Amino acid sequence: MQMNEMSQVSSRNSVEIKNLDLSFGAVKVLQDLNLDIHQGEFLVLLGSSGCGKSTLLNCIAGLLEITGGQIWIGGKNVTWAEPSERGIGMVFQSYALYPQMTVRGNLSFGLKNARLPKEDIESRVARAAEILQIEPLLDRKPGALSGGQRQRVAIGRALVRDVDVFLFDEPLSNLDAKLRADLRVELKTLHQRLGNTMIYVTHDQVEAMTLADRIAIMKGGQIMQLSSPDVIYNKPQNLYVADFIGSPSMNFMHGHLENGVFTAGDLRLPMEGYEYSAPQVSDGPAILGIRPEHVVTGELVASCPVQTEVKVELVEPMGSDTLVYAPLGKERFRIRMDGQAKVSPGETLPIGLVPAKGSLFDKSSEERL
């Protein structure tokens, strides 16, 4: 009865990770990790290097022996299954194409291992090649391909397997910036067209924000926040996520919260309109985070609840934006202005703040208030 319930629950989700533990000797890499990934979802595992995101992906793929817990894929418990039996396709950062085989050989290698009939293999390879537009390359060896073409073949190798779940391990990291942007768009198109579940590991937040239905931000083998890109960006669950997401990163003011007013030095910021995560918020030391683009400049300053002036220290013109560095209280504030803004160092700049748009964190727990 219990088993029955479980499999029913599992069929709703494409991939389920239950109480996953992984340790290398005495080092605990992943600890009691739980993650449900919906059917057809594009989930991005995001984090800095060493956070365990690739390790988690390897566990899902079955390339790493886990220490405890369960992994379910497509409603089946695959905890002990071989990688090829899990119904996954995987794309690696270094492409990992078999150098001595042609593109066709690379695409059909897995199908031959699965002993599929010849016509079946041919039609699947042809379909994948058509989707990825690599038909003219089929008889070339990987050595004769460019980086972008190689990665396309690598995606094709996952595609021909006709599986429900695609795993991507930083697939675009080895490409140059322009190609990366192109392939990112192609990947998103591919996902929309195929509707497969995709789990995508990256350390690039632009990739994460643009591709993901949901982002799981990882740190030290744990998931810090699992939400849509919008929520991650606007309502970070804790200080780490707030600091990690966004470039240039969020400005933090250290101060005190009392009766709904945040005080930092001389600055009093009434938090009216702020959506607290709990109905009751106790007063105490707190941190207020404000994104650089939420600092108001120009004519709109007058309409802001908090107005002050800063002295410009440094200006970084970036074309589309201009980034201004200016001290505010003890903090060095980053302010994002229009690309055409004319500001020079030493100048006094009137700014306006909307505290309700910021994110409040408890100072000791670093959790969102």
Next chain:
Amino acid sequence: MANVGTLASTMAAEEPVRDRLDGPSGPRPKKVFSRTNIIVYGTLFVVAVYYALPLYVMLVTSLKGMPEIRVGNIFAPPIEATFQPWIKAWSEACTGINCDGLSRGFWNSVTILIPSVIISIAVASVNGYALSMWKFKGSEVFFTILMIGAFIPYQVMLYPIVILLREAGLYGSLTGLVLVHVAFGMPINTLLFRNYFAAIPEELFKAARVDGAGFWGIFVRIIMPMSLPIFVVALIIQVTGIWNDFLFGVVYVRPENYPMTVQLNNIVNSVQGVKEYNVNMAATLLTGLVPLVVYFFSGKLFVRGIAAGAVKG
């Protein structure tokens, strides 16, 4: 940022002057007789002569008759070239009780060589593959123990192996000697293969596993086709090592099974009668022919494999 207008006018002004630029221009001329060149080529020449001269002496001596050798002019080319010493060395020279020359030893050596090389490379490559890609609990310990084997002097193990072979009923047979060669080639060849395979990206191995290939599938269809150079290196090391072996050959087999090297020694060091230098030289050259040919045909791959295998430890 320079003004675009200024930049254009400066560049235009430079154009007509270009062919009248004084001072050096273009590629620097190279001196043929520089001091470095003389030292480098001089040293190379001396070393080359040092190594080639004995070979030359052997070759000319082996083509001379005995009367000509007694004249004592070892560097002179043969006045009357004769292949008789070669024929005698191959099929007539006496070693112990047999008088059928080196041919018997040659065939013994071939019979020892082929199975030893095939078995040792087959086992060592799989060893190296397992130790680099399918690490198991204790694989490092296993590897360390295997490596210790490479550092123990052969002499220490000589007699214990005699006992082992005797107990197994293989003492004196070619099978026993093949087993000994396989065992002694294992540490160095395993190391060689392991290091080469360790340099193959791990993701390739992972991709093959996702593609459903198993232990042997990955080895035969992914790893082996990528590893030709290291197989050639192992082949050369094993062929030359086993062919040139004297110690194991003389200890572990009966006289009628002696390999070529032992027979060569018996011909050259026989005490009765006149020393036939021409026959000795021909016999020595015949014995060295196999490793020579191997090096000649696979030298390039050998260097490539050694370089690749040496990268990772």
